[in-house]
Amino acid sequence: MTGLAFLILFVAVLAGYALNRMAASQIRAGGGKLHSLTGFHGLYSALVVGVPGLIVILLWLAFQGPVIDRSILAGLPEDKLSGLDSGAVSLVLAEIKSIARGQVFGTPEDWKLAAAQTMAERTASARLALVVVIAVLCIALIAFSRSRVSAEFRARHGVERIVLGLMIFCSTIAIFTTLGIVLSLVFESIKFFRMVPVSEFLFGLRWEPQIAIRADQVAGQGAFGVIPVVLGSVVIMIIALIVAVPTGLFSAIYLNEFASPRARNIIKPLLEILAGVPTIVYGFFAILVVAPFLRSAGASSGLDVSPNTALAAGICMAIMLIPFISSFTDDALSAVPRSLSDGSLALGATRGETMMKVLFPAAIPGIVGGILLAVSRAIGETMIVVMAAGIIAKLTINPLDSVTTVTVQIVTLLIGDTEFDNPKTLAAFALGSLLFVITLGINILALRVVRKYRELYD
Amino acid sequence: MSDITNTPASPARAFDWKAPDYQDRIRRRRRSELWLRSAGLVSITLALGFLALMLAALTVTGYKAFTQTHVRLDVPIPAELVDANDIAGSNWRRVMQGAISAEFPDLEGRTLRDITAMLSDGAQYRVRDTVIADPSLIGKSVAVTVPMSDPFDQLAKGLVDRATPEANRRVSDAQIAAFDKLAAEGRISRPFNTALFTNADSRFPELAGLKGAFVGTFYLLLVCFGIALPVGIGAAIYLEEFAPKTRLSDLIEVNINNLAAVPSVVFGLLALSVFLNWFGLMRGSPLVGGMTLALMSLPTIIIATRAALKAVPPSIREAALGIGASRQQVVFHHVLPLAMPGIMTGTIIAMAQAIGETAPLLLIGMNAFMTSAPATPFESATTLPTQIYIWADSPERGFVSRTSAAILVLLAILVLMNGLAIWLRRKFERRW
Incomplete structure (x- = not known):
């Protein structure tokens, strides 16, 4: 049925285009002087029909499910839902839904069957209503746009106004996305802080989120102190930077100052390959090669190395960051004007001295900016640590121990069933x-x- | 001036370059030069060494998954076990056991069951389908080539050390003996593992394949592309060609730049609470995944499109305006077509990034175990990276090499896409 609604809309768009275009051609054939080309008359109709139609269908689809769910829950017998929390209610709703789809498990109570019956009927009638509404809307809009065709009608201006509106909408999606992120994070966090005080979250030293979901489960009391988790993120980030920053910097210095153009043309794309590898590959590399290697190295030197160390995760994260830092540094070094290095070389400085005493200091703001962005990437990186770091939060800075990170905890807490209460x-x-x-x-x-420390040479 | 003219023309000061302290200084300078140069070389070698090591490790563990051990068996189809009226419902496990016991007549009981375990769980279905296609086979015997189960696959590939004590091995001595007998008869073969590409996921490594992941990834990219490209181009055209310098356009630009730096897992949280919880869309469907990744790739596409639009010289715009085109006609008839190669290059690179994205897909449940490929973008599905994640988490030995193989396939797709982007750029890029 939904497909049918889209099909009707599509046909209506084509029909509107053809009708208006033909009407405009007739006016021209009859000796009228059109303001706009015939194609714009057609396009005007297509847009006037298509844009509202699409909006109606999408809004309808977005709200049909929730509205029906509400009406079904409201229509249930009074005593069935009293005393249930929202999780149990959504379970009941899910059961009714699956019965309505025809998947019956066991023998559900009669009131659930009745509710499922109503739900199936309402869904079917909602779908039918959508098709009818779309058909009526399309006919009305085609008639409206057809009625506007005349020699004086400024169809091109109409089209351009609608297109401009669409483009403005497209560019505001970035704002809506940010808004969506902020609002969803804030709302769910507020719910969380109603159960766990902010001070406990920010300053607590224990993170044990595996609490009982059902009353009969055996689980810990639950503690939501974020310090050990953040500490884990920081430990892994520092390990990654200790490896990646010097490697990236020296690679960039070599490529920028010493490498022949041919070597540069080969090495730069190879480093870019490293940057394009999906992070899950680094994660698998960590558990396939790096972690076993560290473990056997630890065993041979008598150290106690846990199976998923912060070190393994940090090293693999460093591999990911090397090309990032190197390309940032390279850009910053290349942005320093040639006259500076020429001047330095002319005074008799070696290439190395030119680099370390002239180019590098001039490029430092860009390099520091790049390293800061690398820090933010390292903290936000997920797949490497999900696969290579641990799950248990420990208050430790030992790189050979297993630590967990903010991102790992987000993923582990949300994998599997998610109840929002x-x-x-x-x-x-x-x-x-x-x-x-x-x-x-x-x-x-x-x-x-x-921005602030960039020296302007122009 | 006077002091210059008054100074007697001094003879060029004889500079003693050979003096020990100067020699020393030059040596020091050369040494630090050499040091810097070698530090750079070591760093580059280290970075590229990591890349080489990673590819080598993946290839060494992964290439074996591209073949699968098969065994050729004559399976008797006894009429007493297979009911001609209900072929599908017959006890095919017993039929397979019968085939093994015909091969090894002196075995029975537990040992027989152990040897039968060499056949993959999928073997009985292959025999069943052969018989369903040709019911006249009942009472005769069928020669089939069926996949062997994972432990025997490992044995055939030399990944099981026969020297380890039997208790620590996944295959018993009796099983090895049976395997060697079949091998000596030349009935073990290792053809290309087509199942890796034609099967969906399975609990059994020898039957598990990537078809579900391929289809899921395809749908996901379709949705992502279908949303991100038009929206990205629309936004970029507005910001580059039409937007007045207002508070709003500044806000939009700051937002786009910030979105590019938001960690991917946060987009997963957004999708979870908005698309799944609020709109109630299907959990784990490529539709939701594609919408999420579209939001993530938008900044990349917008930035690339703006760069491509900027590269079109103003003379084109002025010429079009000069002969009476409206501003939108200028953009849509002249600037956009000229910028298209650059836009496509940027879009392909954004899609290549989207293919490898895993974390947000885990949060919206695209890591569910699915034994069939999704038929539409609205059903629960897996994608290549989430399939890799599932396999990397599986305890069976056979999944290690399959994970590596899947990663190699993913990397091959990425190389192809980036190659396509480079080719497009080389072929269509115009310098003005």
Whole structure:
């Protein structure tokens, strides 16, 4: 039925286009002087029919499900839902839905069967109503746009206004996305902080989110102190930067100053390959090669190395960051005007001295900005740590121990069933807010550094 | 001036380059030069070494998954076990056991069951389908080539060390003996593992394939492309060609730049609470995944499109305006077609990034175990990276090499897409 609605809309768009175009051609054939080309008359009709039609269908589809669910829940017998929390209610609703789809497990109670019956009927009639509404709307809009065709009608202006409106809408999607992220994080976090106090979350030293979902489960009491989790993120980030920053910097220096153009043309794309590898590949590399290697190296030197160390995750994250830092540094070095290095070389400085005493200091703001962005990437990186780091939060800075990170906790808390009314799920959103705020702060700082300290040579 | 003229023309000061302290200084300078140069070389070698090591490790563990051990068996189809009226419902497990016991007549009981375990769980279905296609086979015997189960596959590929004590091995001595007997008869073969590409996921490594992931990824990219390209181009055209310098357009630009730096897992949280929880869309469907990744790739596409639009010289715009085109006609008839190669290059690169994205897809449930490929974008499905994640988490030995193989396939797709982008750029790029 939904497909039929789209089909009707599509046909109506074509029909509107053809009708208006033919009407305009007739006026011209009859000696009238058109303001706009015939094609614009057609396009005007197509847009006038298509845009509202599409909006109606999408809104209808977005709200049909929730509206029917509400009406079904409201229509249930009074005593059935009293005393149930929202999780149990959504379970009941899910059962009714699956019965309505024809998947019956066991023998459900009569009132559920009745509700499922109503739901199936209402869904069917809602779909039928959608088709009818779309058909009526299309006919009305075709008639409206057809009635506007005349020699004086400025169809091109109409078309251009609609297209401009569509383009403005497209560019505001970025704002809506940011707004959506902020609002969803804030709302779910507020729910979380109603159950767990903010001070406990921010300053607590224990993170044990595996609390009981059902009353009969055996689980811990639950503790939501974020310090050990953040510490884990920081430990892995520092390990990654210790490896990646010097490697990236020296690679960029070599490529920029010493490498022959041919070597540069080969090495740069190879480094870019490293940047394009999906992070899940690094994660698998960590558990396939790096972690076993560290473990056997630890065993041979008598160290106790856990199976998923912060070190393994940090090293693999460093591989991911090397090309990032190197390309940022390369750009910053290339942005320094040639006259500076020429002047330095002319005074008798070696290439190395030119680099270290002239180019590098001039490029430092750009490089620091790049490193800050690398920090934000390292903290926000998910798949490497999900696969290579641990799940248990420990208050440790030992790189050979297993630590967990903010992103790992978000993923582990949300994989599997998610009910939006227990602190375990909502904690993920609180962590997400924290992550969002931290990375946003670092990014803004990075941009500031680049803008403020960039020397202008022009 | 006077002091210059008064100074007697001094003879060029004889500079003793050979003096020990100067020699020393030159040596020091050369040494630090050399040091910097070698530090750079070591760093590059290190970075490229990591790349080489990673590819080597993936190839070494992964290439074996591209073949699968098969065994050729004569399976008797006894009429007492297979009911001609209900072929599909017959006890095919017993039929397969019968085939093994015909092969090894002196075995029975537990050992027989152990040996039968060499056949993949899918073997009985292959025999069943052969018989359903030709019911006259009942009472005769069928010669089939069926996949072997994972432990025997590992044995055939030399991944099982026969020297380890039997208790620590996944295959018993009796199983090895049976395998060697079949191998000696030349009935074990290792053809190309087509199942890796034609099967969907399975609990059994020898039957698991990537078809579901391919279809899921395809639908996801379709949705992502269908949303991100028009929206991205529309936004970029507005911002580059029409937007007045107002608060709003500044806000939009800041937003786009910030979105590009938001961690991907946060987009997963957005999708979870808006698309799944609020709109009630299907959990784990390529539709939701594609919408999420479309939001993520928007900044990349917008930035690439704006760069491509900027590269079109103003003389084109002025010429078109000069002969009476409206501003939109200028853009849609002249600037946009000229910018298209650059836009497509940027879009392909954005799609290549989207293919490898995993974290947001885990949050919206695209890592569910699915034994069939999705028929529409509205059903629960997996994608290549989430399939890799599922396999990497599976304990069976056979999944290690399959994970590597899947990663190699993913990397091959990425190389293809980036190659296409480079080719497009080379072929259509115009310098003005």
